[in-house]
Amino acid sequence: MRAIQITEFGGPEVLRQVELPEPVAGPGQVLVRVDSAGVNYADTHTVENSYLSKTTLPLVPGGEVVGRTPDGRRVVALMDNGGYAQQAAVQEYLAHEVPDGVTDGQALALVVQGLTAWHLLRTSARIAGGESVVVHAAAGGTGSLAVQLAKAFGAGRVIATASSKEKRELALELGADVAVEVGAEGMKERLVEANGGKKPDIVLEMTGGPVFDASLAALAPFGRLVTYGMASRVPPTPVQAAALMGRSRAVVGFWLMHCLGRPGMYREPMAELLAMTAEGRLKPQVGGVYPLTEVARAHEDLRARRTYGKLILDVTV
Structure with a gap:
């Protein structure tokens, strides 16, 4: 599968497209065929190893994905890393079904x-x-x-x-x-x-x-x-x-x-946010969609404050 991997810490220049084996879902996990991945400011810290949690190399960045499970469910999911790829193994309890009327970009804007x-x-x-x-x-x-x-x-x-x-x-x-x-x-x-x-x-x-x-x-x-x-x-x-x-x-x-795994702090507010969006009471802003190959440009734009709203990687192109 195609993925973005870093083998050294640094700026956007260390983000490189590679071919990797598809992940295998372990106990309590589900495999997601990724359509879009979210880009967060925290990702820029992860890539340079200046985030709250330290990372080890090699690493596929990306903490959120939206896509389809093997049984056809459309889900948005939070994960530690691994989102900048065509397939992702995510914890089942962190995968939330996306209601009709909510776009992939909107769902990704909500999960982090x-x-x-x-x-x-x-x-x-x-x-x-x-x-x-x-x-x-x-x-x-x-x-x-x-x-x-x-x-x-x-x-x-x-x-x-x-x-x-x-x-x-x-x-x-x-x-x-x-x-x-x-x-x-x-x-x-x-x-x-x-x-x-x-x-x-x-x-x-x-x-x-x-x-x-x-x-x-x-x-x-x-x-x-x-x-x-x-x-x-x-x-x-x-x-x-x-x-x-x-x-x-x-x-x-x-x-x-710190909210993950605590009762009432993940699925319940996520359900509220998705419902508000589906009803039009909340309007997540999608500020840019980048092909997977242009992830470095997404990071550059984010760090230079040239963006607004949520940035998305289109993993399908």
Whole structure:
């Protein structure tokens, strides 16, 4: 089968197409004939070995696939790695049937980014009705869904940040009340101004570095900053306990892998997200479809922030 494999760590240039034996489904697994694979920002960290979980070589990247099982079911599935290939062996309990009316791209947008956005708001931030929510990278895969879900979950005001005028306009179309420029310089003041002069209650942050610092400084008393990435690859200033106590603020970390295998944290929210999408109440954004042979370009575009929404690899061409 055709697959994308890395035999050394590095940037997009280490992603190479190879021929590999088809995988064999083990106990508790099901084989999926892959139609499309999702591309996540976390994949760029995996390829350079800078992710939360370290990887060993050789490796076929890719943590999500959509395709058909041998008995004909159309499923979307989460996996550790191995998604950038024509066949994938996935854990049966992580394979979720895709309802009619949901496209492959939409399903892939939900299995990592959608679940992440759901848990950022429900599990980590514990959003309450009327609270203000800042969504950084609001045109991205997770951000574009978090904007919509925050509104659906009763946020009083949703403040989006994005790097370009076009991305800010998209965030507004998806339901954000206001969209502001990204960038650490003056970020605290812009967020407070965008919230009508009040400090925001919740910030969803995945940039790290100075943007994290400014976002924490902007939080209202009893506010929660949920950190779920470090796209800038620059660590934030270490957080001191006294700084949290002095403003009754909280910093909460989130990694989707900790939800797997826990009752109520995978299949149930996934079913809710798929139903919302099938009914048109949630609109996952597909920002680009790349042939498997152009996976390096997908990674380059993602790292350069030239994309929005979910990126897809078409494994069939």
